[in-house]
Amino acid sequence: MQEEVVLRLEGICKEFPGVKALQDVEFTLRKGEIHALMGENGAGKSTLIKVLTGVYQKDGGNIFLSGKPVAIRSTQDAQNAGISTVYQEITLCPNLSVAENMFIGRTKSIFTNWKKMNEEAKKLLGSLDIPAKPNQQLGSCSIAVQQMVAIARAVDMDCKVLILDEPTSSLDEQEVEKLFKLMLDLKKRGVGIIFVTHFLDQVYAVCDKITVLRDGRFEGEYDAAELPKVELVSKMLGKDLNALSDMEKPAAVSDEENGGAPVFEASGLESTAGIAPFDFNIRKGEVNGFTGLLGSGRSESVRAIYGADKVLGGTVKMDGREVKIKKPLDAMKLGISYLPEDRKRDGIVGDLSVKENIILALQVMKGMFHPISRADAAKFADEYIKLLEIKTASPDTPIKSLSGGNQQKVILARWLLANPVYLILDEPTRGIDVGTKLEIQKLVLKLASEGRSVTFISSEIDEMLNVCSRLIVMRDRKAVGELSGSDLNQNKIMETIAGGEKVHENA
Amino acid sequence: MKTLEKPVQQHQKPTGKDGGSFIKSLVRNQIFIPIAALLILVIFNLVADPSFFAITLSQNSAGYPILSGNLINILDNASELVILAIGMTLVTSASGGQDISVGAAIALSGSVVLRVLCGTESRPETLQAPIIVAFLVCCLVAMIFGAFNGALVAYFKIQPMVATLILFTAGRSIAAWINNNELPIISEASFGYFGNFIPGIPVPTPIFIAVLCMIIIALVLRFTKLGLFTQSVGINSESSRLNGINPEFIKFITYVILGLCVAIAGFIKVSRFSTINYSVVAKDIEMDAILAVALGGNALSGGKFNMAASVLGAYVIQFLTTTLFKFNVISSALPAYKAVVVIILVVLSAPIVRDKIAAVRKKLSAPRTAVKEANR
Numbered sequence: 075m076q077e078e079v080v081l082r083l084e085g086i087c088k089e090f091p092g093v094k095a096l097q098d099v100e101f102t103l104r105k106g107e108i109h110a111l112m113g114e115n116g117a118g119k120s121t122l123i124k125v126l127t128g129v130y131q132k133d134g135g136n137i138f139l140s141g142k143p144v145a146i147r148s149t150q151d152a153q154n155a156g157i158s159t160v161y162q163e164i165t166l167c168p169n170l171s172v173a174e175n176m177f178i179g180r181t182k183s184i185f186t187n188w189k190k191m192n193e194e195a196k197k198l199l200g201s202l203d204i205p206a207k208p209n210q211q212l213g214s215c216s217i218a219v220q221q222m223v224a225i226a227r228a229v230d231m232d233c234k235v236l237i238l239d240e241p242t243s244s245l246d247e248q249e250v251e252k253l254f255k256l257m258l259d260l261k262k263r264g265v266g267i268i269f270v271t272h273f274l275d276q277v278y279a280v281c282d283k284i285t286v287l288r289d290g291r292f293e294g295e296y297d298a299a300e301l302p303k304v305e306l307v308s309k310m311l312g313k314d315l316n317a318l319s320d321m322e323k324p325a326a327v328s329d330e331e332n333g334g335a336p337v338f339e340a341s342g343l344e345s346t347a348g349i350a351p352f353d354f355n356i357r358k359g360e361v362n363g364f365t366g367l368l369g370s371g372r373s374e375s376v377r378a379i380y381g382a383d384k385v386l387g388g389t390v391k392m393d394g395r396e397v398k399i400k401k402p403l404d405a406m407k408l409g410i411s412y413l414p415e416d417r418k419r420d421g422i423v424g425d426l427s428v429k430e431n432i433i434l435a436l437q438v439m440k441g442m443f444h445p446i447s448r449a450d451a452a453k454f455a456d457e458y459i460k461l462l463e464i465k466t467a468s469p470d471t472p473i474k475s476l477s478g479g480n481q482q483k484v485i486l487a488r489w490l491l492a493n494p495v496y497l498i499l500d501e502p503t504r505g506i507d508v509g510t511k512l513e514i515q516k517l518v519l520k521l522a523s524e525g526r527s528v529t530f531i532s533s534e535i536d537e538m539l540n541v542c543s544r545l546i547v548m549r550d551r552k553a554v555g556e557l558s559g560s561d562l563n564q565n566k567i568m569e570t571i572a573g574g575e576k577v578h579e580n581a
Numbered sequence: 582m583k584t585l586e587k588p589v590q591q592h593q594k595p596t597g598k599d600g601g602s603f604i605k606s607l608v609r610n611q612i613f614i615p616i617a618a619l620l621i622l623v624i625f626n627l628v629a630d631p632s633f634f635a636i637t638l639s640q641n642s643a644g645y646p647i648l649s650g651n652l653i654n655i656l657d658n659a660s661e662l663v664i665l666a667i668g669m670t671l672v673t674s675a676s677g678g679q680d681i682s683v684g685a686a687i688a689l690s691g692s693v694v695l696r697v698l699c700g701t702e703s704r705p706e707t708l709q710a711p712i713i714v715a716f717l718v719c720c721l722v723a724m725i726f727g728a729f730n731g732a733l734v735a736y737f738k739i740q741p742m743v744a745t746l747i748l749f750t751a752g753r754s755i756a757a758w759i760n761n762n763e764l765p766i767i768s769e770a771s772f773g774y775f776g777n778f779i780p781g782i783p784v785p786t787p788i789f790i791a792v793l794c795m796i797i798i799a800l801v802l803r804f805t806k807l808g809l810f811t812q813s814v815g816i817n818s819e820s821s822r823l824n825g826i827n828p829e830f831i832k833f834i835t836y837v838i839l840g841l842c843v844a845i846a847g848f849i850k851v852s853r854f855s856t857i858n859y860s861v862v863a864k865d866i867e868m869d870a871i872l873a874v875a876l877g878g879n880a881l882s883g884g885k886f887n888m889a890a891s892v893l894g895a896y897v898i899q900f901l902t903t904t905l906f907k908f909n910v911i912s913s914a915l916p917a918y919k920a921v922v923v924i925i926l927v928v929l930s931a932p933i934v935r936d937k938i939a940a941v942r943k944k945l946s947a948p949r950t951a952v953k954e955a956n957r
Binding site for chain 2: 380382401402403406412414419420421422423424425426430434435437438439442443445488
């Protein structure tokens with residue numbers, strides 16, 4: 075480590091009520107280095123970034139800039155210390171010109187020397203090779219160029235540390251190329267760059283070092299050249315490669331004897347969420363799953379099946395008959411249920427009671443003019459509260475005052491009540507304690523044994539292996555493989571998530 | 582969260598015979614504010630002048646018996662506001678915004694009634710069309726304008742205030758244009774029944790109409806799931822969509838329902854005087870209707886609603902106005918007095934204040950519960 079260290083974090087701790095978001099995390103950034111910060115959702119990446127940029131106050135630990143300890147108490151402190159951040163969403167003003175955006179809030183006098191400002195902007199844009207004119211309105215530039223302007227602004231503020239938080243998630247390949255060129259350019263100038271992303275290929279394209287966080291802890295710092303993708307994935311998911319071989323075998327849910335047409339079959343399905351068209355099918359009594367890292371397109375795939383995103387193309391068949399699913403109600407009427415990934419945003423109706431949340435889907439299917447009677451509603455609510463052991467003061471308690479796990483059970487109850495033939499569960503166990511997780515897994519297997527089909531998505535591979543008999547592996551918004559039978563093991567899954575080669579099934 | 586769960590856990594049946602817990606749950610209920618406001622107004626009037634509540638049976642100029650008194654006045658004059666509050670509550674719940682064009686729309690629908698009944702004459706001897714036809718046309722027109730507002734809000738995603746500002750601005754001009762800027766007067770006596778008295782019945786007709794509207798909405802909320810759907814859309818539109826509800830249509834339909842309410846209110850207004858003045862009729866009634874919803878403790882940002890509380894809120898506003906009149910507050914100073922009362926009520930019903938009050942009460946009662954625990 076002879077290189078000059080620009081930024082060093084030691085023993086950073088951050089606690090939120092009930093959660094230790096960061097525990098003893100360290101991080102080292104050297105001059106002219108592109109350093110990837112990796113970790114699954116909830117690993118503590120964004121918390122670390124926010125501590126570094128002064129959005130959050132750290133509870134413990136030290137931050138050193140060029141060897142000197144610094145205190146960062148506000149975003150202003152961070153900027154003055156030379157730490158700049160470019161966020162995923164553009165935080166500039168689209169209705170101002172490029173030059174104005176670069177200098178806004180930084181001019182000292184009351185009057186603006188427009189000519190000088192535009193000239194300086196032009197010089198800077200030219201030197202960084204950014205294809206934008208100073209007096210062009212920012213909103214008229216592509217997202218990539220807007221991002222570059224944000225970077226140019228940061229660079230001009232004389233930053234030593236540049237943080238790029240998921241900058242590429244809304245860019246296409248060519249735009250990503252341009253951004254990488256700019257990053258490498260900045261690297262030559264000696265700027266240290268922290269690159270947060272979930273695209274593995276991009277990490278290996280530009281990064282020198284990789285720091286992995288998991289569950290708020292520092293997992294390790296590695297040279298990008300010496301860490302194979304498979305190992306990176308296993309570090310992120312927290313599975314030691316050697317210990318994987320003796321993992322338990324998946325519970326087999328047989329689908330072989332069912333010779334008829336699949337319950338659900340889609341070909342060339344495509345939606346507005348930007349995933350590659352995919353084929354998919356599920357048989358009666360089968361449990362399958364989509365796996366892949368966060369942002370790989372697994373949620374988008376099931377949303378397309380359910381009609382939650384606008385479907386652009388492809389054909390869908392149920393029990394061999396061609397059907398049209400244009401909106402969620404179509405899917406519901408065909409017997410498809412969907413438990414969404416983001417419980418808070420897409421699942422619960424917060425102010426409504428537990429009872430109302432349970433009957434909602436069934437009520438919608440019946441229609442507004444055929445209300446479920448109060449007695450029936452109370453009966454359904456009591457039945458499912460008992461069945462799923464939902465802990466609630468009463469069926470009339472607003473769902474938002476329940477704990478996350480119990481909210482999830484209520485949503486599950488809602489869809490079980492709708493009596494689906496095909497149930498899609500997207501991250502049903504996220505943020506839920508271990509006991510409840512096992513209950514939900516058992517429930518899924520029970521549903522399958524009753525002849526229902528289930529598609530199960532989880533970030534935890536263990537869980538997927540416990541319930542799924544077939545896995546579709548997604549990477550970078552494409553289905554890259556399908557695993558079943560003896561291929562269903564941690565190593566193979568991680569290989570497929572990380573690897574380039576498509577796994578071909580031969581019967 | 583805790584305050585919500587605890588009492589229910591302690592008492593298996595919160596609405597049971599325990600008087601203390603009944604009052605507790607009433608205080609926590611949002612309908613408490615309008616009820617409390619009403620009680621305070623009643624007590625205030627009782628103390629100041631008990632004759633305020635006197636109701637007398639007298640004869641009107643036509644020789645029929647009629648009831649008169651402040652209470653009758655309040656119930657009578659609040660009718661339009663109550664009907665509007667019903668529609669406004671639904672609109673608020675589903676779209677998280679308010680329709681500010683209802684006053685102008687009342688002028689408009691009133692003008693339609695006059696046009697249909699009078700034709701092109703300004704003082705017709707006989708009605709040009711049956712009253713029921715005039716009423717139905719008026720409903721149709723008002724619902725079309727409601728649909729216009731609803732379409733802007735639901736499908737074009739324009740903020741409700743901005744969307745309804747269009748009709749707020751244009752409505753009264755359109756009303757004048759419908760009758761060529763004239764103010765026709767209907768001389769047919771039977772038309773006046775709807776806004777005054779039906780011969781032989783001593784109670785003003787608008788009270789019956791308002792009660793009828795309340796019964797209808799109560800039945801609708803009881804026998805359809807309109808309430809569940811509007812609240813669901815207002816609370817979490819995305820979640821509702823994924824549960825198969827069409828949030829746009831629900832928002833749209835609430836504006837159409839409000840249109841129907843406007844038509845009924847407008848019809849009463851015309852009937853009261855057999856004519857209307859387009860530029861002043863139902864002036865600022867939209868603000869009172871919104872206020873009624875707010876006084877009922879309903880969040881103006883949408884979501885959960887309590888229809889009874891809104892209706893009660895409307896009566897509180899009218900009660901307040903009449904009380905102020907009774908104490909000889911001159912009409913130009915009336916809004917200022919009203920504002921003072923409204924500030925107090927709205928601040929008291931604000932969740933942040935209620936939480937504070939609850940916290941203070943908890944603190945006060947903490948030592949007592951500690952003693953109770955120790956005794957156990």
